[in-house]
Amino acid sequence: MRRRKISNAIIVINAGSSSIKFSLFADETRQLELFLKGQIEGLRTDNAHFIARHPAGDVVGERRWTGTEAGAFDHDAATRFLMGFINTHLEGHKVEAVGHRIVHGGGDFTAPAALDAAVLDRLATFVPLAPLHQRHNLAPARSILASTPGLFQVGCFDTAFHATQPPLAQAFALPAEITDRGVRRYGFHGLSYEYIAGQLPALGLGGAKVIVAHLGNGASLCAIDAGRSVASTMGFTAVEGLPMGTRSGTLDPGVLLYLMDEMHMGPRDLEKLLYQRSGLLGVSGISSDMRTLETSPEPRAKLAVDLFTYRIGREIGSLAAALGGLDALVFTAGIGEHSAGVREAVCHHAAWLGVELDSGANAHPGEGAARISTPGSRVAAWIVPTDEEQMIARHTRRLLTGAT
Numbered sequence: 001m002r003r004r005k006i007s008n009a010i011i012v013i014n015a016g017s018s019s020i021k022f023s024l025f026a027d028e029t030r031q032l033e034l035f036l037k038g039q040i041e042g043l044r045t046d047n048a049h050f051i052a053r054h055p056a057g058d059v060v061g062e063r064r065w066t067g068t069e070a071g072a073f074d075h076d077a078a079t080r081f082l083m084g085f086i087n088t089h090l091e092g093h094k095v096e097a098v099g100h101r102i103v104h105g106g107g108d109f110t111a112p113a114a115l116d117a118a119v120l121d122r123l124a125t126f127v128p129l130a131p132l133h134q135r136h137n138l139a140p141a142r143s144i145l146a147s148t149p150g151l152f153q154v155g156c157f158d159t160a161f162h163a164t165q166p167p168l169a170q171a172f173a174l175p176a177e178i179t180d181r182g183v184r185r186y187g188f189h190g191l192s193y194e195y196i197a198g199q200l201p202a203l204g205l206g207g208a209k210v211i212v213a214h215l216g217n218g219a220s221l222c223a224i225d226a227g228r229s230v231a232s233t234m235g236f237t238a239v240e241g242l243p244m245g246t247r248s249g250t251l252d253p254g255v256l257l258y259l260m261d262e263m264h265m266g267p268r269d270l271e272k273l274l275y276q277r278s279g280l281l282g283v284s285g286i287s288s289d290m291r292t293l294e295t296s297p298e299p300r301a302k303l304a305v306d307l308f309t310y311r312i313g314r315e316i317g318s319l320a321a322a323l324g325g326l327d328a329l330v331f332t333a334g335i336g337e338h339s340a341g342v343r344e345a346v347c348h349h350a351a352w353l354g355v356e357l358d359s360g361a362n363a364h365p366g367e368g369a370a371r372i373s374t375p376g377s378r379v380a381a382w383i384v385p386t387d388e389e390q391m392i393a394r395h396t397r398r399l400l401t402g403a404t
């Protein structure tokens with residue numbers, strides 16, 4: 001009797017600011033087939049939740065941490081928990097590689113790269129440039145390198161997709177002795193934008209001028225011209241641009257000088273303020289979670305959501321200028337894919353550019369990519385679900401094939 005061939009698997013790890021997601025892909029001859037995915041959400045809140053499912057939706061594992069237990073459940077503890085779970089749920093597959101989302105690749109890494117100790121050390125120098133993410137992104141790769149040194153690991157960078165931006169879009173108006181140190185605008189959420197850019201041709205938007213709104217816990221906009229990034233709202237760090245779940249987004253730099261001089265805040269106080277105490281959470285005083293704010297009767301919750309959509313509206317104007325026109329607006333990520341209210345408000349702010357929302361389509365878009373503008377709308381509006389994990393698995397497989 002012939003034994004069934006054991007197929008190989010690629011593990012993808014995507015550590016966001018408030019969640020860690022993992023996906024297991026079977027590396028079949030011609031395709032990557034997702035067979036299990038899961039996430040822990042609500043890290044560093046009082047209610048962390050783990051769930052893993054088969055693609056059909058049936059739950060394979062679930063757990064909740066509440067109160068002080070949840071407070072102590074950080075990214076490192078969550079990674080250990082997840083790796084334990086993965087190793088007992090491989091369903092007969094043999095792991096051939098692990099692909100990681102790594103937020104900052106600096107000026108050095110403009111394409112996915114194999115991870116070894118030297119590369120991880122270099123990437124660790126970017127920790128100050130992404131204080132919410134980089135440490136958490138690198139930790140699983142380091143622990144796997146220590147426990148299973150022979151396992152092929154790949155880093156995929158959020159900054160890489162933006163390497164095509166023209167120099168002017170990347171520049172700060174600062175003296176050369178500072179910009180020469182790599183102090184420039186990089187842009188983030190690049191794996192998400194790269195995935196969306198790959199979906200645009202099928203929507204008839206392959207050569208189009210498109211603004212993609214990646215609205216998750218972190219939020220940014222990207223101007224894509226014929227599939228390439230030409231500008232984005234995030235810069236040197238992932239705190240620039242839009243207000244986010246807990247991040248301030250763009251501020252008058254004079255505010256920082258004022259806080260240092262008049263409120264005696266040091267660098268770590270400012271970091272905490274800008275990355276963890278601002279944005280939707282800071283303005284509302286209630287929550288960083290859009291679902292909570294949208295159902296809250298509190299005026300401060302409404303103010304936070306209004307400020308979020310107002311700033312998106314203004315930045316859309318800025319990116320349309322960078323593109324020299326606009327053919328389509330695309331919503332993606334947690335808020336962009338699921339909040340009809342946010343999409344409606346943003347489209348309202350962009351009406352002057354020629355966006356005309358179809359309210360029915362926006363309220364009931366169904367699964368997958370969906371057009372939510374009227375047939376006569378000069379600028380099309382779409383929801384396109386993103387898939388950073390699929391993008392990471394593809395890059396990992398490509399490097400793996402090249403390496404063997």
Ligand SMILES: Nc1ncnc2c1ncn2[C@@H]1O[C@H](COP(=O)(O)OP(=O)(O)O)[C@@H](O)[C@H]1O
Pocket residue numbers: 016017018019215216217218245288289290291292294333334335338339
């Ligand atoms: N049904 C929904 N309605 C409104 N907002 C939602 C919905 N589902 C998820 N979100 C919001 O999406 C955000 C998280 O987005 P996500 O892309 O998963 O974040 P990240 O990967 O950065 O942690 C949260 O603000 C959450 O409230």
Ligand SMILES: CC(=O)OP(=O)(O)O
Pocket residue numbers: 015016017018103158188189216217218219238
């Ligand atoms: C770069 C970034 O902000 O990522 P996330 O949205 O996952 O926090």
Ligand SMILES: [Mg+2]
Pocket residue numbers: 016216217218333
């Ligand atoms: Mg995310």
